[in-house]
Amino acid sequence: MTPHATDVVGSLVWSADDGGVWAVWQLQPFAFGPLVPARDKMRAHGAISHMVNNLPGPSLLFSLCEPTPHSVLEGLMLHDPVPPRWGSYVQRILSQLEGRTVYHRTFWLAARLPDGRGSTWKAALDASRGFLPGALFSKRRTWRSEDDVETALRQVTAIELEAFGPIEHRRATAADIEWMIARTPRRATWGEPANSTWPDRQDSPSGRLLALNDAIWYEGGSREDEGRGFRRNYIRVETPEGELGYQTAIVVADLPTEATYPDGLAGWWYTAASANLDGDPFPVDWFCFVEPMDAGPAQRFLTRRHRNIVGQHEEYSGEPTGLPDSVQRADRDLRELRATLEASPGTKLLRVGMWFVIGAPDRAVLEARARALTARYPAGVYSLARPIGGQVPLVRAGQPGASRPRALMDYQHYLLPHDLAGGAPYCTSDVGDPAGIPLAVNLSSGLAELVYVDPGYGPRDLDRSGSVLATGSPGSGKSYTLKSMTWATVLSGGQVVVVDRSASREYVTLADAVPDAQVVDFRVGNVSLDPLACIIDRDQATTVATAFLSILTRVDLLSPIGAGIREEVEKVAMAGGRMADVIEALRQRRDTVDVARVADIYRAMSGAAAVLAPNLAPVDLTAGYVCISVPWLTLPEAGTENPLPEQAFGLSLLYLITAVSQASIMSDRARFGAILLDEAWALTANEHGKALVEQIIRAGRKEFVAAWLASQLPTDYPPEIADQVDIKLVFRQAGKATSDALSMLSLPPSADRIELVERHLSRGRCIFRDVRGRTALIQVLPAIDPTLAKVILTTPGDEAEPKPKTGAEAAA
Incomplete structure (x- = not known):
C-alpha cells in the first residue's frame, strides 16, 4: 500500500493525494490539567486559537505516543563521567522496566502550503508518477525542483511568523516523517520504532517511503481472528518483520453542546491522554483534520x-x-x-474531523482498550463511534500529506478557532526536567512517565533557582522524598549538606547508604565552626560572625551596641583572629562589655566550644554527603518573643551551621551543592535566618547551589522566600494549611483540590511544581537500592518502601 507522500525534503512533504506540498512541525505543549492555574490554561487557549485561525489551508493536528528505548532512558539518567555506583543504580532501574514499553507523548502539526497546485490535474499526475513501477524508469525521477523547495521554505517561514506566536516549535526532519510512516503499520507491536533512535536523513525518496509503509492490512480483520463476528471495526496488520498487530480508529461523533473552558467539559484531547485499562495506561494517538474557511x-x-x-x-x-x-x-x-x-x-470557520487510533498486540486487548477509551467520555455529552469499513484509511490518514478520509464525512464538526482550542489539543501534564534523577511517576500524564529531576538544571540551563520547598503533615513523605533526592544527587556527583535535628538521627543513618559521607557532631569538640576560621571571604565571615552574636545576645545591629560589635568583629577579622578574640575585644569596651558577659553564659553549653574555643581546626565540609548532627539543639517555638538561653544559643548555632555550609558549598562552583534544612521553620522564623535562606536562594543561580527546605506548614515560608522558589512539593495537609499550600502553588482552593490534598495524597504522593512552573500529581518512586531501602524510612512500623496503589505507579 502506497504512502501519502511521494517525496520528503527536510520538513517538506510532497503529497500523493492532492499534489500539494505540506510542512510539518513538532510543537512544545502547554501545561494543562486540574492542577494547572487557570491563567496558564487561558494563555495556552489564546495561543492555540491564534495558531489555528492562521493556518493557510488543510492541516492535520496530531499527537503520537513514541516508545522510549531503554538505551535512551539510560542516556537520560547518565552523564559523563559516570560515578560507579550511580551507573549500577541506573542499570537496576532499567532491569525493573524489562519487558515493558515506556511511552512519551509528542505533538505535531502538518499544514498544506498555499501553492495553488492541489486542484490541477498536472499536479495530481506528477504526484502519481512517483509510484510507477521502477522498471519503467532507469532511475528515479525527481518531480520537484530546487525552486519548489525554496518557495516552500519561504512559505514555511511566513507561517511560523504569522501563526505560532509564543508556541515553541521546531521544523520536522525527514527522519521524523520517515518514523511516522514506518510506525503506522507497527503501532503497539514489539517492533514499534522510536523516533529518538531513527537514523537522521535530509530527504526521503519515494522508493524508501514505499518500503517503510510496506505491510499487509486486513480491513475488518481476517478469518484467523477469534471472535471476529460481524462488527468488523478494526484492522489486522502484518508487518514485513513478521509481527502481528491490531489497530482501530475511533471517531468523535458528537461534542458537548455547551462546554466551559478551562474547567468544564472541554479538553477532550487532554482526556484521551489519561486513558488506562485496569489502572495500566496505554498509548492513544489523536488526530484532527482541519479545513479553514475565510x-x-x-x-x-x-x-x-x-x-x-x-x-x-x-x-x-x-x-x-x-x-x-x-x-x-x-x-x-x-x-x-x-x-x-x-x-x-x-x-475563520473550521470544518473539523477528529479521531483516535489505538493499537494492541492482540484483538482482545484492543477491544478492552477501545472500551476503556470510550468510557473516558461521559455518555450523552460526547459520542464516539468506530466505523465499520474505512478503518484503514482513517489509520493511515494520520500521516503528513494525507487528505481528509471519506469515513469522516459523516462526522464533521463546524467550529470556531476558540472552540477547537477548547479541546486542549497541544496540552499535557508533563513535569520534571529533560533528564536527571528518576524521582517519581507522573500520575497526571496518563502514560506513567518517569519524572526526572536534575538539581542543577534550573541554575545551569534556565537561569532559575534550583531551590526546593516541601510542605506536608508528619508522615506524608517530605523527608522520604528529600532523602531520595539527596542519595541520588550524591551518587551522581553532587554535594548535599544536611542539618539533622531529629532525635532519631535519621539523616545520620542515611550516611550508611551514601558514598563519600561525613557525619559531624560538634559536641565532640574536635572541629571548629568559627566563621572567622571557616569562611575564606573576609566580608562574608564578618557578616556571619556579627549576625551570630546578634542572635546570641539579642542585640539590634542598628543600635550603638550593635555598631560596636561590628567594629570589633572587623578588627579581629583583619588581624586574622577568632571568635574568642572578638569576645575579649568586646570585654575591653565599656559599651559592649555586657555583650561579652552574655556570651560567657553560653561557654559551658553543649557545642559552644565549636565556636568559642580558640585553637580547634576548621571543620571540613567537602565530602559528597555531609550530615551535621545536632539532635541536642534546643530551639524556640515559632513566634517566641523571649527565648530561653538554650533556645537562643540553638537558634544562633543553627544559623551559623547554615552559613558555614553555604560558604563551603559555594567554594566549588563546578559541583552542584544543596543545603538541606528539614523543619526549616526554625531558621525562617528568625530575621537573620530568613535573610540567609534568601541569600542562598538568590545566589543559587550563579553559584550553582540550592536550598532544599522542608516544613510542616506552608506559612513557615515567608512570601519573600516562597515567591523566589520555583520547585515546590505539596504533600498531605489538613484544615487551613490545605488552602495555604494550594495558594503557594498559585491554585485557588477549589473543593476538588482540597479533597485531593486532604484525602488522596498517600505517603510519597504529592503535587509537584517543577522549575518551569508546570504542575502535576506524582508518586515518589520506592527505594530499589537495597542499602537505601534499609535506612530511608525511620517511622516505627513502616515497611521497607511505600507501596504503589495503582497500575500506573506499578508500571514504573
Missing part, C-alpha cells in the same frame, strides 16, 4: 445551512410536541456562528 465563504455556507434549518420550522408547525430539540439547537448554533463571523471578519 469569513466570507463561511457566511455563505452557513446561510445555506441555516435556510435548510429554518425550512424545517414549517414541517413541525403542526406537531403537538413542537420543534425537536436538535433542530432548535442547530438553529441556535448557526445563529451564533454567523454572528461571530459577522462581528469578527478575521475569524
Whole structure:
C-alpha cells in the first residue's frame, strides 16, 4: 500500500493525494490539567486559537505516543563521567522496566502550503508518477525542483511568523516523517520504532517511503481472528518483520453542546491522554483534520445551512410536541456562528474531523482498550463511534500529506478557532526536567512517565533557582522524598549538606547508604565552626560572625551596641583572629562589655566550644554527603518573643551551621551543592535566618547551589522566600494549611483540590511544581537500592518502601 507522500525534503512533504506540498512541525505543549492555574490554561487557549485561525489551508493536528528505548532512558539518567555506583543504580532501574514499553507523548502539526497546485490535474499526475513501477524508469525521477523547495521554505517561514506566536516549535526532519510512516503499520507491536533512535536523513525518496509503509492490512480483520463476528471495526496488520498487530480508529461523533473552558467539559484531547485499562495506561494517538474557511465563504455556507434549518420550522408547525430539540439547537448554533463571523471578519470557520487510533498486540486487548477509551467520555455529552469499513484509511490518514478520509464525512464538526482550542489539543501534564534523577511517576500524564529531576538544571540551563520547598503533615513523605533526592544527587556527583535535628538521627543513618559521607557532631569538640576560621571571604565571615552574636545576645545591629560589635568583629577579622578574640575585644569596651558577659553564659553549653574555643581546626565540609548532627539543639517555638538561653544559643548555632555550609558549598562552583534544612521553620522564623535562606536562594543561580527546605506548614515560608522558589512539593495537609499550600502553588482552593490534598495524597504522593512552573500529581518512586531501602524510612512500623496503589505507579 502506497504512502501519502511521494517525496520528503527536510520538513517538506510532497503529497500523493492532492499534489500539494505540506510542512510539518513538532510543537512544545502547554501545561494543562486540574492542577494547572487557570491563567496558564487561558494563555495556552489564546495561543492555540491564534495558531489555528492562521493556518493557510488543510492541516492535520496530531499527537503520537513514541516508545522510549531503554538505551535512551539510560542516556537520560547518565552523564559523563559516570560515578560507579550511580551507573549500577541506573542499570537496576532499567532491569525493573524489562519487558515493558515506556511511552512519551509528542505533538505535531502538518499544514498544506498555499501553492495553488492541489486542484490541477498536472499536479495530481506528477504526484502519481512517483509510484510507477521502477522498471519503467532507469532511475528515479525527481518531480520537484530546487525552486519548489525554496518557495516552500519561504512559505514555511511566513507561517511560523504569522501563526505560532509564543508556541515553541521546531521544523520536522525527514527522519521524523520517515518514523511516522514506518510506525503506522507497527503501532503497539514489539517492533514499534522510536523516533529518538531513527537514523537522521535530509530527504526521503519515494522508493524508501514505499518500503517503510510496506505491510499487509486486513480491513475488518481476517478469518484467523477469534471472535471476529460481524462488527468488523478494526484492522489486522502484518508487518514485513513478521509481527502481528491490531489497530482501530475511533471517531468523535458528537461534542458537548455547551462546554466551559478551562474547567468544564472541554479538553477532550487532554482526556484521551489519561486513558488506562485496569489502572495500566496505554498509548492513544489523536488526530484532527482541519479545513479553514475565510469569513466570507463561511457566511455563505452557513446561510445555506441555516435556510435548510429554518425550512424545517414549517414541517413541525403542526406537531403537538413542537420543534425537536436538535433542530432548535442547530438553529441556535448557526445563529451564533454567523454572528461571530459577522462581528469578527478575521475569524475563520473550521470544518473539523477528529479521531483516535489505538493499537494492541492482540484483538482482545484492543477491544478492552477501545472500551476503556470510550468510557473516558461521559455518555450523552460526547459520542464516539468506530466505523465499520474505512478503518484503514482513517489509520493511515494520520500521516503528513494525507487528505481528509471519506469515513469522516459523516462526522464533521463546524467550529470556531476558540472552540477547537477548547479541546486542549497541544496540552499535557508533563513535569520534571529533560533528564536527571528518576524521582517519581507522573500520575497526571496518563502514560506513567518517569519524572526526572536534575538539581542543577534550573541554575545551569534556565537561569532559575534550583531551590526546593516541601510542605506536608508528619508522615506524608517530605523527608522520604528529600532523602531520595539527596542519595541520588550524591551518587551522581553532587554535594548535599544536611542539618539533622531529629532525635532519631535519621539523616545520620542515611550516611550508611551514601558514598563519600561525613557525619559531624560538634559536641565532640574536635572541629571548629568559627566563621572567622571557616569562611575564606573576609566580608562574608564578618557578616556571619556579627549576625551570630546578634542572635546570641539579642542585640539590634542598628543600635550603638550593635555598631560596636561590628567594629570589633572587623578588627579581629583583619588581624586574622577568632571568635574568642572578638569576645575579649568586646570585654575591653565599656559599651559592649555586657555583650561579652552574655556570651560567657553560653561557654559551658553543649557545642559552644565549636565556636568559642580558640585553637580547634576548621571543620571540613567537602565530602559528597555531609550530615551535621545536632539532635541536642534546643530551639524556640515559632513566634517566641523571649527565648530561653538554650533556645537562643540553638537558634544562633543553627544559623551559623547554615552559613558555614553555604560558604563551603559555594567554594566549588563546578559541583552542584544543596543545603538541606528539614523543619526549616526554625531558621525562617528568625530575621537573620530568613535573610540567609534568601541569600542562598538568590545566589543559587550563579553559584550553582540550592536550598532544599522542608516544613510542616506552608506559612513557615515567608512570601519573600516562597515567591523566589520555583520547585515546590505539596504533600498531605489538613484544615487551613490545605488552602495555604494550594495558594503557594498559585491554585485557588477549589473543593476538588482540597479533597485531593486532604484525602488522596498517600505517603510519597504529592503535587509537584517543577522549575518551569508546570504542575502535576506524582508518586515518589520506592527505594530499589537495597542499602537505601534499609535506612530511608525511620517511622516505627513502616515497611521497607511505600507501596504503589495503582497500575500506573506499578508500571514504573
